[in-house]
Amino acid sequence: MSVLSAATRAEVERHRDRYPQARSAVLPSLWALQNQIGHVSPEGMREVSEILGLAPSEVEAVASFYAMYLDRPGGRHHVLVCVNVSCGLRGADDIVAHLERRLGCPSGGTSADGEFTWEHTVECLGACGGAPAMQVDHHFHENLTPERVDAVLEAVRAPSARAGGDRS
Amino acid sequence: MPDTRPVEQPEDGRVGVTVDGRAVRVPKGTLVLDAATQAGVHIPVYCAHPKMDPVAVCRMCLVKLSTSPKLQPACATVVSDGMAVETRAPEVVKEQEGVLEFLLLNHPLDCPVCDRGGECDLQDFTQRYGPPTSRFPITEKVHFNKALRLSDRIELDQERCILCWRCTRYYEEITGEKELVLQQRGVHTLVATFNGQPLTSEFQGNLPEVCPVGALTHVRYRFVSRPWDLQRTASICPECSYGCNLNVDSRDFEIKRFASRDNPLVDDMWLCDRGRYSFPRWNSTDRVRRPLVREARGGVPVAVTLAGAVAAAARQLAAVREERGPGAIAVLGSPESTNEELWLLRRLAREVLGTPHLDHQLERFAGLAPAEHDLGIAETEECRAVVVLGEEPEHRAPVLRLRLFKAETKRGVRVHRLPAGTAPAQAVEAVGTGPGLVGVIADETARAGAAEIAAALAAAGATVKRLTVTRGPNGRGAKDLGVTPGLDAGYRAAAEGMSGREILEAAAAGRVGALVMLNGAALAVDGDDRDLLERALASVAVLVAVESRPGPVAQSATVLIPGHSLMEKLGTITSCEGRVQRVRAALPPATATATETGVLSMLAGALGSTGWPSDPIAVHREIVTAVPAYAQAGNGGRALFRGAPA
Numbered sequence: 089m090s091v092l093s094a095a096t097r098a099e100v101e102r103h104r105d106r107y108p109q110a111r112s113a114v115l116p117s118l119w120a121l122q123n124q125i126g127h128v129s130p131e132g133m134r135e136v137s138e139i140l141g142l143a144p145s146e147v148e149a150v151a152s153f154y155a156m157y158l159d160r161p162g163g164r165h166h167v168l169v170c171v172n173v174s175c176g177l178r179g180a181d182d183i184v185a186h187l188e189r190r191l192g193c194p195s196g197g198t199s200a201d202g203e204f205t206w207e208h209t210v211e212c213l214g215a216c217g218g219a220p221a222m223q224v225d226h227h228f229h230e231n232l233t234p235e236r237v238d239a240v241l242e243a244v245r246a247p248s249a250r251a252g253g254d255r256s
Numbered sequence: 257m258p259d260t261r262p263v264e265q266p267e268d269g270r271v272g273v274t275v276d277g278r279a280v281r282v283p284k285g286t287l288v289l290d291a292a293t294q295a296g297v298h299i300p301v302y303c304a305h306p307k308m309d310p311v312a313v314c315r316m317c318l319v320k321l322s323t324s325p326k327l328q329p330a331c332a333t334v335v336s337d338g339m340a341v342e343t344r345a346p347e348v349v350k351e352q353e354g355v356l357e358f359l360l361l362n363h364p365l366d367c368p369v370c371d372r373g374g375e376c377d378l379q380d381f382t383q384r385y386g387p388p389t390s391r392f393p394i395t396e397k398v399h400f401n402k403a404l405r406l407s408d409r410i411e412l413d414q415e416r417c418i419l420c421w422r423c424t425r426y427y428e429e430i431t432g433e434k435e436l437v438l439q440q441r442g443v444h445t446l447v448a449t450f451n452g453q454p455l456t457s458e459f460q461g462n463l464p465e466v467c468p469v470g471a472l473t474h475v476r477y478r479f480v481s482r483p484w485d486l487q488r489t490a491s492i493c494p495e496c497s498y499g500c501n502l503n504v505d506s507r508d509f510e511i512k513r514f515a516s517r518d519n520p521l522v523d524d525m526w527l528c529d530r531g532r533y534s535f536p537r538w539n540s541t542d543r544v545r546r547p548l549v550r551e552a553r554g555g556v557p558v559a560v561t562l563a564g565a566v567a568a569a570a571r572q573l574a575a576v577r578e579e580r581g582p583g584a585i586a587v588l589g590s591p592e593s594t595n596e597e598l599w600l601l602r603r604l605a606r607e608v609l610g611t612p613h614l615d616h617q618l619e620r621f622a623g624l625a626p627a628e629h630d631l632g633i634a635e636t637e638e639c640r641a642v643v644v645l646g647e648e649p650e651h652r653a654p655v656l657r658l659r660l661f662k663a664e665t666k667r668g669v670r671v672h673r674l675p676a677g678t679a680p681a682q683a684v685e686a687v688g689t690g691p692g693l694v695g696v697i698a699d700e701t702a703r704a705g706a707a708e709i710a711a712a713l714a715a716a717g718a719t720v721k722r723l724t725v726t727r728g729p730n731g732r733g734a735k736d737l738g739v740t741p742g743l744d745a746g747y748r749a750a751a752e753g754m755s756g757r758e759i760l761e762a763a764a765a766g767r768v769g770a771l772v773m774l775n776g777a778a779l780a781v782d783g784d785d786r787d788l789l790e791r792a793l794a795s796v797a798v799l800v801a802v803e804s805r806p807g808p809v810a811q812s813a814t815v816l817i818p819g820h821s822l823m824e825k826l827g828t829i830t831s832c833e834g835r836v837q838r839v840r841a842a843l844p845p846a847t848a849t850a851t852e853t854g855v856l857s858m859l860a861g862a863l864g865s866t867g868w869p870s871d872p873i874a875v876h877r878e879i880v881t882a883v884p885a886y887a888q889a890g891n892g893g894r895a896l897f898r899g900a901p902a
Contacts, residue, residue: 130450130451133450133451134450134451143433143434143435143437143450144450144451145434145435145436145437145449145450146434146437148437148439148450148451149437149438149439152439152440152441153439153440153441154441
């Protein structure tokens with residue numbers, strides 16, 4: 089049984105064909121995998137390696153190097169909070185404390201309802217102009233306050249928000 | 257990597273450099289590290305490896321160059337004319353201390369229980385180049401898994417790893433299997449397999465030797481010995497005909513490990529796991545230890561002296577010859593005997609007993625000719641293309657696979673692996689027509705097909721050389737020295753006789769009066785052949801056997817003389833490419849009787865042919881006098897029979 093959907097498979101093949109060397113396509117291919125199943129699983133990495141014509145060990149070596157590929161299943165939504173200089177000066181610590189309380193788990197954990205995995209171990213998200221900032225399923229949310237965080241989480245959690253289906 | 261090649265090249269293609277004031281001239285393109293070695297100056301390295309491309313990741317080899325404002329890695333910098341290299345400049349010393357202090361940052365202080373203690377580059381270089389103390393507290397070390405079983409052969413201590421990348425590069429450059437990679441990042445980086453699955457390579461045993469520290473260790477050598485307690489004997493791997501050089505490391509009269517011994521023309525310092533881990537069988541104490549004589553089949557075995565056994569053997573053989581003629585006697589050697597033993601066995605059969613029925617293997621090889629052993633192992637790298645017939649050659653001699661991978665990836669040789677039954681026309685189509693050296697490699701079962709393919713390739717314009725992977729460590733020597741029916745030493749035609757299988761079948765049918773066997777138990781390995789052997793042994797009236805292992809031959813012998821194993825004696829064996837190499841005694845013999853050459857010399861004397869040499873060195877002198885190819889081969893060269901009768 090294949091892990092990769094036909095669409096993901098096609099996307100990996102597209103990345104592969106774009107570069108002179110298949111190795112160059114590892115990072116975007118891993119994103120395609122993570123976007124489909126929420127993390128980079130060993131079976132998924134093996135299938136990616138087969139499409140790219142690489143050893144599975146090479147793909148896992150790349151995946152493990154980068155912090156933003158998740159090596160185990162998380163919640164339905166992925167929340168990254170920036171705690172770098174600009175966000176830190178503008179109150180990121182309060183956002184982190186609020187998320188910890190609100191989601192009931194420490195950074196790196198998943199909320200009990202399985203909706204959110206969150207972490208603040210990422211480096212600068214590049215949204216200093218709107219600090220403090222966080223990224224939810226690859227979408228930026230800026231100028232955060234605890235209230236605005238709640239609103240974002242509720243909107244993402246609401247079924248109507250998920251109806252679009254595109255989380256990339 | 258900085259390219260410091262000079263614009264002008266001296267005419268001889270060499271450049272002059274000084275290393276710590278010592279002047280040397282080296283070929284252009286030489287690495288600073290190699291130039292220093294030539295000047296007799298030691299530069300410490302971890303990531304650099306003589307068989308791998310430079311990566312310059314460990315930073316241990318940084319040196320001061322007159323051509324560069326900053327320190328440069330000696331392992332990855334090419335010399336230029338007039339370059340002055342300093343390896344003990346104050347800034348180099350400071351840098352080496354700094355690198356070692358960092359390498360030891362998270363390294364455990366477990367040298368006293370580490371397998372590598374005493375032969376560890378981290379230990380040695382810390383002694384020689386390291387700072388006296390560390391500024392990092394021992395309580396703050398980052399810890400990893402100390403006993404990660406990577407397979408049933410290899411265990412990894414991730415704390416001891418210094419991240420030199422040698423093992424990952426070994427898997428990338430030498431075997432191409434890419435089983436080990438670096439995972440994670442920064443201080444958490446570790447060597448691991450994909451998804452934690454076990455290693456499956458048949459060349460894992462090289463990893464602990466590639467590792468400069470005690471991170472990768474042999475499961476079968478864990479906590480076994482210190483290197484200074486081992487006795488090292490240079491010998492040859494007894495497992496197949498490829499002839500890999502190795503060191504036999506023994507302690508208390510037991511072999512503890514086989515270690516590689518680099519011969520760039522043969523093994524290129526790699527061993528296969530089958531050969532490397534075959535050592536326990538030589539430690540077996542289940543051995544034939546005393547001469548025995550049965551006056552008749554089924555009689556009670558009587559313990560005798562060696563002289564008594566030899567006299568009984570001569571008496572029994574002479575009686576058969578008297579009664580039924582010399583053709584009723586058959587002689588079987590084996591591919592596990594040395595050249596010196598096989599030489600005396602050949603003389604015994606052809607000169608003393610007068611029988612043409614002499615062989616060292618079961619199958620008859622029609623049209624056996626030296627041309628099928630012409631291609632050298634290292635010569636494969638010079639070929640335009642190499643044809644490998646079937647899976648057998650690389651299955652029988654696994655290290656051949658590494659040589660072919662090197663030829664393919666580093667020398668651009670095209671390697672065509674074709675099924676054993678490939679038609680000559682198809683092989684020509686795969687290789688293409690035209691000149692150039694083309695190698696054809698096959699095992700002994702595919703000899704005929706290989707000959708046809710070689711002829712077709714030659715007709716298509718190529719210069720073709722063949723390599724046949726023989727069976728047993730010395731199947732090639734037995735053929736060279738005439739222990740084969742119809743062919744005498746040097747492939748000269750001799751009176752036609754029975755092959756090994758024909759001898760056993762004739763014996764089983766009662767048509768053989770006496771059988772002389774040297775290491776005969778090695779002949780029949782699988783079920784059907786073993787059955788044939790046992791039927792032959794049950795039917796023959798006289799069985800004179802020199803045998804080291806208990807088994808059907810030892811049980812049936814009318815005269816049994818204990819043999820010495822390949823680990824217990826001196827001699828030469830000839831690899832499939834014709835390389836004549838020495839085996840040496842690594843263990844004391846399990847019997848007090850003479851070695852095989854001595855026994856054969858005594859037996860010839862008892863049969864009336866006196867004055868034979870009895871020690872292997874004297875026998876070898878006789879061989880090189882009689883067989884010019886062996887004189888040319890010397891010790892470690894190839895015996896070539898070009899121009900010899902086909």
